[in-house]
Amino acid sequence: MARQPKTTYICTNCGSQSSTWSGKCFDCGEWGTLDKLETSDLVLAGKQVSGKTLQVSKLSEAKTQIETTRLTTKFEELDQVLGGGIVAGSVILLAGQPGIGKSTLLMQLAAGVSRDSKVLYVSGEESEHQVAARAARLKLDKNQLDIVSTNSTDDITVTIKSSDYKLVVVDSIQTISTNAVTGSQGGVSQIVSSAQMLIAAAKQTQTSIILVGHVTKEGSIAGPKILEHIVDVVMQLEGDKFAGFKLLRANKNRYGSIDEVAVLEMSPIGLVAVDNPSKALLAERILVDGSVIFAAVEGNRPLLVEIQALTNPSEFGYPKRTAVGINQNRLNLLVAVLEKRTKLSLAKTDIYVSVASGINLTDPAADLAVCMAIASSVKGLALNPDTVVYGEVGLGGEVRSVTYADKRNKEAKKLGFSTIIGPVRGEILELRSALNTHLKSTKPK
DSSP states (O other): OEEEEEEEEEETTTOOEESSOOSBOTTTOOBSOEEEEEEEEEEOTTOOOOOOOOOOOOHHHHHHHHHHTEEOOSOHHHHHHHTSSEETTOEEEEEEOTTSSHHHHHHHHHHHHTTTSOEEEEESSSOHHHHHHHHHHTTOOOSSEEEEEOOBHHHHHHHHHHSOOSEEEEEOGGGOBOTTSOSOTTSHHHHHHHHHHHHHHHHHHTOEEEEEEOBOTTSSBSSOTHHHHHSSEEEEEEEOSSSSOEEEEEEEETTSOSOOEEEEEEETTEEEEOSOHHHHHTTTOOOOTTEEEEEEEETTEEEEEEEEEEEEEOSSSSOOEEEESSOHHHHHHHHHHHHHHHOOOOTTEEEEEEEGGGOOOOOGGGHHHHHHHHHHHHHTBOOOTTEEEOOEEOTTSEEEOOSOHHHHHHHHHHTTOOEEEOOOTTSOEEHHHHHHHHHHTSOBO
16 A cells, blocks of 8 residues: 655635646636645555444434533624534634734633633734733633644644643634645645644544634635635624624534624724614714615624715716725616616716625615615705615616515614615516605705
């Protein structure tokens, strides 16, 4: 039995593999994303493979075991996103932009778990006194939490197997490396190999591990796509790192729902949950044209957010289209629909659309609110202050029904909004009639 060395190239964007290097990935079409991955094939040379009978169990027993081995973080919002707590032996990947609060959140999490269980915080980016300074700033109990600063995956793995820690936090996966493979820290080979070693140690010892992951400038998790596939939970902390609210969501969760979203806010003592996000998001609203309240749904949580639009005559031959908080291509599409289906003249108008408080919207139900905001700014008419808008706009100018309509309506009524503009299943609502009806009935600014 011998090992035959092999070189594989893996795309950091889509995760596809190739036996040869090329400047362009043949699957996703991105340039310069193929990185070298050192592997080895096991050649059996005709030797018969032997195995053993597997020990099976009932699904009910397995589910009971998971529920009884969860670690509570003492952070209700975080436990809710995780599905009830951290499952023993699970590996969690937490990603987010630099400075958004990942290390702060993990320090709070580690301190909460350490009240009842033994926790190790491994820092690959900061020294021990820097981490201790953060804990002091957050006013956390430092006596129950163990800390070490290292960049060696081999040392971390041995420590996990030889100790009785219930939770190990590794900050971050891009800063550690193993001697088993070549390559620098943060490379594809090191990230994949280090993650696999830590996952194996977690499953063998039933130790939960949280890995911190960096993100690219586009917002996706840095490194190979396989990293997201091999872990049990992928959480992402989104929002504006300087101000506004942060949204913590689970993009993947083998032990719970991915519909739970935590709305957090940075405070002097760390990240805290926002009790009434909709009320807080609308606290600084002013009644002007171009301002529309949108009933959004993040995960399964309804939120009322303000969408603002500003229009000005274009001074150049090509009008500007700027979007903050929504997809730029979606804005261009909606502007085209407004021009074609409602006869609004926007070809010589600069259009700026922004979602207040740093919220990033991917909900297609925001289409109608964006269109209403643009039309309101162009006409100089402000919607009635007690109006909430939602609905998906099609290319034909029709407003399509959306999911969670009941939750959107209930949240709007709870905050005192009496008028709801949105589609009703089974009835046809046209964008042009919706604009004419509600913009004509408002007062000029």
